[in-house]
Amino acid sequence: MTAQFMQGNTACAEGALVAGCRFFAGYPITPSSEIAEILSYRLPALGGKFIQMEDEIASLAAVIGASVGGMKAMTATSGPGFSLMQENIGYAAMTEIPCVIVNVQRTGPSTGLPTSPAQGDVMQSRWGTHGDHPIIVLSPSSVMETFRLTVTAFNFSEKYRTPVILLMDEVVAHMREKVDLPAPEQVEVVDRIQTNVPPEWYFPYEETASDVPPLVSFGQGFRYHITGLFHDVRGFPTERLDEIQPWLKRVFAKINNNLSDILMYEEEDTRGARTVVLAYGSTARSARHAVRLARARRHKAGFCKLLTIWPFPEEAVERLAHTAKRIVVPEMNLGQLALEVERVAGRHKVRRVNRADGEMITPQQILEAIEG
Amino acid sequence: MHTELREKHEIYDYLRHSKKFPVMWCAGCGIGIVLGAIIRAIDRMGLDRDRVAMVSGIGCTGRMPVYVDFNTMHTTHGRALAFATGLKLARPDMYVLVVMGDGDALAIGGNHFIHAARRNMDLTAIVVNNNIYGMTGGQYSPTTPLHMRATTAPYGNIEPPFPLCELAKAAGASFVARSTVYHATELDRLIEQAIARRGFSVVEAVSYCHTTYGRLNRLGAAVDMMRWLKENSVTLAQAEKMSPEERETKIVRGILLDREGPGYVDLYDEIIRQAKAAENG
Ligand SMILES: Cc1ncc(C[n+]2csc(CCOP(=O)(O)OP(=O)(O)O)c2C)c(N)n1
Numbered sequence: 018m019t020a021q022f023m024q025g026n027t028a029c030a031e032g033a034l035v036a037g038c039r040f041f042a043g044y045p046i047t048p049s050s051e052i053a054e055i056l057s058y059r060l061p062a063l064g065g066k067f068i069q070m071e072d073e074i075a076s077l078a079a080v081i082g083a084s085v086g087g088m089k090a091m092t093a094t095s096g097p098g099f100s101l102m103q104e105n106i107g108y109a110a111m112t113e114i115p116c117v118i119v120n121v122q123r124t125g126p127s128t129g130l131p132t133s134p135a136q137g138d139v140m141q142s143r144w145g146t147h148g149d150h151p152i153i154v155l156s157p158s159s160v161m162e163t164f165r166l167t168v169t170a171f172n173f174s175e176k177y178r179t180p181v182i183l184l185m186d187e188v189v190a191h192m193r194e195k196v197d198l199p200a201p202e203q204v205e206v207v208d209r210i211q212t213n214v215p216p217e218w219y220f221p222y223e224e225t226a227s228d229v230p231p232l233v234s235f236g237q238g239f240r241y242h243i244t245g246l247f248h249d250v251r252g253f254p255t256e257r258l259d260e261i262q263p264w265l266k267r268v269f270a271k272i273n274n275n276l277s278d279i280l281m282y283e284e285e286d287t288r289g290a291r292t293v294v295l296a297y298g299s300t301a302r303s304a305r306h307a308v309r310l311a312r313a314r315r316h317k318a319g320f321c322k323l324l325t326i327w328p329f330p331e332e333a334v335e336r337l338a339h340t341a342k343r344i345v346v347p348e349m350n351l352g353q354l355a356l357e358v359e360r361v362a363g364r365h366k367v368r369r370v371n372r373a374d375g376e377m378i379t380p381q382q383i384l385e386a387i388e389g
Numbered sequence: 390m391h392t393e394l395r396e397k398h399e400i401y402d403y404l405r406h407s408k409k410f411p412v413m414w415c416a417g418c419g420i421g422i423v424l425g426a427i428i429r430a431i432d433r434m435g436l437d438r439d440r441v442a443m444v445s446g447i448g449c450t451g452r453m454p455v456y457v458d459f460n461t462m463h464t465t466h467g468r469a470l471a472f473a474t475g476l477k478l479a480r481p482d483m484y485v486l487v488v489m490g491d492g493d494a495l496a497i498g499g500n501h502f503i504h505a506a507r508r509n510m511d512l513t514a515i516v517v518n519n520n521i522y523g524m525t526g527g528q529y530s531p532t533t534p535l536h537m538r539a540t541t542a543p544y545g546n547i548e549p550p551f552p553l554c555e556l557a558k559a560a561g562a563s564f565v566a567r568s569t570v571y572h573a574t575e576l577d578r579l580i581e582q583a584i585a586r587r588g589f590s591v592v593e594a595v596s597y598c599h600t601t602y603g604r605l606n607r608l609g610a611a612v613d614m615m616r617w618l619k620e621n622s623v624t625l626a627q628a629e630k631m632s633p634e635e636r637e638t639k640i641v642r643g644i645l646l647d648r649e650g651p652g653y654v655d656l657y658d659e660i661i662r663q664a665k666a667a668e669n670g
């Protein structure tokens with residue numbers, strides 16, 4: 018494909034289509050609305066479907082319903098809508114129905130600053146729904162990465178039968194950059210595992226070697242049950258410990274045993290670095306710039322960008338903390354992912370750089386933290 | 390002659406026997422009668438059960454799908470219609486039935502109810518109206534009649550109830566009908582017509598909850614409440630002969646609205662056709 022000048026939200030919509038998304042349900046909210054607008058136009062021509070629901074609760078419900086019907090499905094929202102989606106995120110995790118939830122973060126709490134960026138939903142994306150549950154959260158820092166991670170979000174959701182959250186921010190969503198999108202046939206696309214057993218042998222929640230049971234769509238002759246209650250291998254409600262405990266073990270194992278696939282991060286000059294700046298999302302842009310400025314001033318600084326923020330890449334951070342004297346964590350919030358870095362690296366090693374007033378963190382601010 | 394036997398066999402045939410029975414409903418509850426009516430309707434229509442989905446929210450009524458051998462989904466409280474909307478759009482070839490309690494459909498799910506009706510979404514909504522929140526222990530619901538008691542209305546309910554069928558009609562449904570769990574065979578005929586109709590169809594199955602609402606309001610046991618439904622409901626034809634004041638006190642049974650026309654799925658198919666034509670043209 019030829020190079021194009023593209024907005025982050027457009028790249029997200031394009032990535033979704035290339036990944037095979039054929040259903041979108043959403044409710045308008047700045048700064049995510051372009052994703053819905055583009056897909057309302059593009060989906061029908063591909064035989065897909067778009068619907069604007071009455072709220073975000075209904076949007077995610079429809080997405081899960083469509084996924085049960087066999088369509089790859091997505092919704093996109095921002096803080097207030099993301100808050101409303103929490104109950105159904107838990108439902109998707111409990112029922113292991115693949116779906117992608119895009120949250121273009123804006124400054125909160127509440128209506129906050131609707132058109133300003135933030136990274137204030139890091140913890141909500143991990144723990145927003147009630148109860149212990151596995152989840153995957155990816156965070157892009159550029160338009161090209163948005164395209165790529167949207168595809169990955171679909172692939173992970175299908176491969177691991179889990180909701181995946183794409184945590185964007187207003188800067189990445191509305192920024193325009195030159196991108197050279199790959200031809201669709203060059204993009205790796207993963208589909209959910211199908212079963213090869215007859216309906217009477219199919220158990221939608223059975224233990225398998227990969228910990229991910231095959232998922233058959235409704236309407237294909239398998240007639241099984243889905244519920245948000247704890248359930249046995251057939252999907253029927255259960256209160257038996259010998260059925261609840263294996264379920265818990267399996268759904269965490271399917272993520273934790275595949276960390277080498279799921280955890281994505283990029284390092285630059287971290288070897289031998291005394292100070293490592295660890296960042297994600299649009300803040301990673303300022304962070305990399307700051308590290309380059311610092312190195313020009315002969316500071317031994319390195320840069321690490323997280324693309325996967327949940328599950329948290331513990332081992333990578335542990336390794337960085339082992340060699341570096343200090344880890345600088347800039348975030349457009351008052352310290353959320355820094356809590357994880359502190360847990361792994363120790364509080365004394367971490368220097369936070371924060372702001373939650375709707376302004377981006379500048380390279381200068383980060384440079385001060387490196388030098389200070 | 391042998392219809393009773395045959396019917397028992399039919400229902401047995403549609404139940405899931407790998408599921409641990411008995412059902413979770415209280416002995417004498419009307420919800421099972423609605424389930425029976427749904428099964429009879431589907432059986433009579435000869436629907437391929439692989440193409441039947443039953444989606445529910447949360448509540449005693451919400452537990453209905455687990456017992457039947459269809460594609461079944463027990464979702465979150467109030468949201469069944471929204472889940473069903475996604476499923477129907479992904480699988481337009483399926484018959485998607487949505488079963489809800491009155492709280493599920495009209496309180497927490499009220500917004501989804503009116504919008505599913507407004508869109509004329511091709512779903513069959515069956516609301517079991519027992520005038521109370523059964524599962525949580527008898528709190529008042531949006532259909533609890535005025536002055537009646539509930540565990541959260543110890544002094545009597547001061548909130549006027551929603552007329553479910555009127556709401557569905559006004560919001561844009563294609564088909565709206567009502568019957569009671571006393572009139573079980575009438576109920577299955579109405580459900581059959583509702584499933585056959587394109588667009589959004591609603592059947593209100595008036596039931597009772599003797600263990601909460603009945604007890605709190607001294608309405609007797611299940612049989613007494615059943616008898617009350619028999620004595621206090623009238624057909625549309627009977628209702629037409631009544632004065633408006635008298636009609637107000639009765640449960641009117643029958644088809645309250647039936648209009649033909651395209652549903653949402655038909656209209657969206659047209660959009661797909663246009664979009665594809667534009668792409669190729
Ligand atoms: C979000 C949420 N709020 C509250 C509840 C608790 N809850 C469970 S069932 C129910 C009401 C059920 O009443 P109704 O919908 O009328 O169905 P019934 O049990 O009478 O059939 C409530 C409030 C819940 N499960 N989820």
Ligand code: SF4
Nearest residue numbers: 414415418449523598
């Ligand atoms: S609590 Fe009421 S509605 Fe629920 S099963 Fe018992 S009788 Fe039926």
